[in-house]
Amino acid sequence: MSAIWEQYSALIVIGVVMGGVLTAVAYLVLLERWISAWMQDRIGPNRVGPMGLLQPLADGIKMFLKEDIVPEHVDRVFYFLAPGVAAATALLAIAVVPFGATVPLPAPLADLAAYNQAWQLYHQQVATDRCVIAPGIDIGFLFTFAVTSLAVYGIILGGWSSNNKYSMIGALRSSAQLISYEIPLGLAALSVVLVAGSLNLETIVGDQVAHGWNIWTQPLAFLLFLIGAFAECNRLPFDLPEAEQELVGGYHTEYSSMKFGLFFLGEYTHMITTSLMVSVLFLGGWDLPGVTGGTGWLAWGLKLAVLMAKLGFFILLYMVIRWTIPRFRFDQLMHLAWKLMIPLATANVMMVAVVREFGWSRWAMLAGSAGLVAVWAVFEVINGNRAINMPVRNKVGREPVGV
Amino acid sequence: MSLPEPIITPAGLEAPFDLSTYYPILIYSVIVIGFSVVTLFGSWLISPGKRTAVKMMPYESGMDPIGDARQRFDVKFYLIAILFLVFDVELLFLYPWAVVAYREGADALWKAEFGRLVFCEILVFFASLAVAYVYAWRKGVFAWR
Numbered sequence: 010m011s012a013i014w015e016q017y018s019a020l021i022v023i024g025v026v027m028g029g030v031l032t033a034v035a036y037l038v039l040l041e042r043w044i045s046a047w048m049q050d051r052i053g054p055n056r057v058g059p060m061g062l063l064q065p066l067a068d069g070i071k072m073f074l075k076e077d078i079v080p081e082h083v084d085r086v087f088y089f090l091a092p093g094v095a096a097a098t099a100l101l102a103i104a105v106v107p108f109g110a111t112v113p114l115p116a117p118l119a120d121l122a123a124y125n126q127a128w129q130l131y132h133q134q135v136a137t138d139r140c141v142i143a144p145g146i147d148i149g150f151l152f153t154f155a156v157t158s159l160a161v162y163g164i165i166l167g168g169w170s171s172n173n174k175y176s177m178i179g180a181l182r183s184s185a186q187l188i189s190y191e192i193p194l195g196l197a198a199l200s201v202v203l204v205a206g207s208l209n210l211e212t213i214v215g216d217q218v219a220h221g222w223n224i225w226t227q228p229l230a231f232l233l234f235l236i237g238a239f240a241e242c243n244r245l246p247f248d249l250p251e252a253e254q255e256l257v258g259g260y261h262t263e264y265s266s267m268k269f270g271l272f273f274l275g276e277y278t279h280m281i282t283t284s285l286m287v288s289v290l291f292l293g294g295w296d297l298p299g300v301t302g303g304t305g306w307l308a309w310g311l312k313l314a315v316l317m318a319k320l321g322f323f324i325l326l327y328m329v330i331r332w333t334i335p336r337f338r339f340d341q342l343m344h345l346a347w348k349l350m351i352p353l354a355t356a357n358v359m360m361v362a363v364v365r366e367f368g369w370s371r372w373a374m375l376a377g378s379a380g381l382v383a384v385w386a387v388f389e390v391i392n393g394n395r396a397i398n399m400p401v402r403n404k405v406g407r408e409p410v411g412v
Numbered sequence: 413m414s415l416p417e418p419i420i421t422p423a424g425l426e427a428p429f430d431l432s433t434y435y436p437i438l439i440y441s442v443i444v445i446g447f448s449v450v451t452l453f454g455s456w457l458i459s460p461g462k463r464t465a466v467k468m469m470p471y472e473s474g475m476d477p478i479g480d481a482r483q484r485f486d487v488k489f490y491l492i493a494i495l496f497l498v499f500d501v502e503l504l505f506l507y508p509w510a511v512v513a514y515r516e517g518a519d520a521l522w523k524a525e526f527g528r529l530v531f532c533e534i535l536v537f538f539a540s541l542a543v544a545y546v547y548a549w550r551k552g553v554f555a556w557r
Contacts, residue, residue: 077459120425129415188500207515352545
């Protein structure tokens with residue numbers, strides 16, 4: 010309704026989000042270093058400023074001022090394009106993800122008076138408590154999904170243009186990993202969309218406020234989505250693209266200075282986006298039964314705080330898991346995606362569709378999830394966990410160990 | 413504020429497609445792209461540049477590089493990419509169905525007439541997909557060595 014030059018509130022929210030995300034990324038790096046120090050019984054950064062709190066600032070200045078080496082053998086256009094793509098897609102993906110109170114879109118209404126009233130109320134509410142850059146986008150989740158898929162371009166362009174063996178292998182692995190884990194991610198979200206009947210994230214939150222969080226009714230979809238999100242962020246145990254011990258830095262081996270910084274920014278922004286996404290799709294967004302609700306500034310702040318707490322929980326989970334679980338081997342990675350997560354996710358979608366088709370209670374999906382996990386467990390026991398063990402290279406006889 | 417004319421659907425009165433909800437994304441993407449460009453070129457301008465022969469070499473853990481980096485690689489990466497296309501397009505087909513099929517306020521008459529039929533069609537779709545999946549599995553696409 011309003012013209013493009015009248016989007017003042019959008020500009021304010023964009024400023025808040027950009028500032029918030031960039032600051033958060035800087036301090037997440039510090040937090041990550043603190044947590045890794047704590048888990049490895051070290052002290053961690055504590056020299057720059059009180060308790061090392063100015064460390065991100067020093068890091069940022071250092072990155073900006075470091076020599077920007079452009080080696081001779083690189084493909085210059087793509088070499089410069091890759092970090093820009095990585096950072097821009099990561100930042101862009103957050104555009105439709107709510108970070109606080111949301112207003113669900115009005116459902117279709119029978120008469121004109123009710124329609125006018127509902128939409129007028131909607132526009133009023135959006136004007137006051139707007140906690141998302143672009144509210145009311147019909148395609149909501151699909152937008153984020155599409156833009157995060159573009160992140161693979163940043164990685165493959167960086168790896169290819171660097172003309173370095175480590176980068177090349179890292180980029181190949183990474184692109185195979187990202188596209189493989191995108192499918193279970195999308196299928197897990199599909200089962201939420203089937204329940205909520207909308208791709209709009211505000212409506213999905215509204216549905217959960219009315220009917221309870223999706224994690225209680227669809228724990229399997231939640232797990233699949235979480236694992237897929239870990240893989241999409243290239244975080245341990247899925248950090249094969251940049252496995253330091255074997256690939257030096259993976260696809261960003263040849264990058265220095267702020268170009269490396271932009272890759273880093275992209276990775277941490279992905280963490281924030283996916284954590285928010287998990288909270289919104291499965292943990293009811295700002296909803297906390299018995300605490301949040303109502304209108305006004307106090308309720309608004311409370312909703313914001315609840316969603317930020319959920320975000321913080323998932324960020325901490327990312328960091329603790331990084332220092333807990335060792336890295337997968339590549340065949341295990343592909344096995345997990347293609348032989349386990351994709352069949353389970355597809356079966357999960359069909360199960361949800363059956364429950365919705367016959368109009369059963371939502372709690373039937375909990376039983377369905379448990380049933381699917383049981384079927385998978387039986388399957389694994391019968392199969393003797395064969396595929397996870399080291400693959401047999403030669404069917405006739407094995408090579409001697411240690412050759 | 414004046415509201416746009418609602419469109420009449422079987423479910424009731426719905427708001428028409430509103431392009432202005434997408435304006436913030438347009439503004440945001442311009443700002444984000446500007447941010448990346450400015451950061452890249454800013455650091456490129458400020459940073460010192462002392463070119464030496466060693467710095468310009470591909471990094472290979474201190475060894476002189478042997479051969480070109482762009483060599484042949486495993487065909488499995490292609491197979492995974494092709495299979496990804498199949499499943500991703502499948503996802504894109506399923507999203508519209510997932511949105512429309514069971515939303516609240518859907519047309520009851522339509523559901524009574526065609527609901528079960530659409531459900532069976534989706535099952536057939538899944539079955540054809542399963543055939544492709546089993547074929548790829550038996551052909552050893554997922555067997556990494």
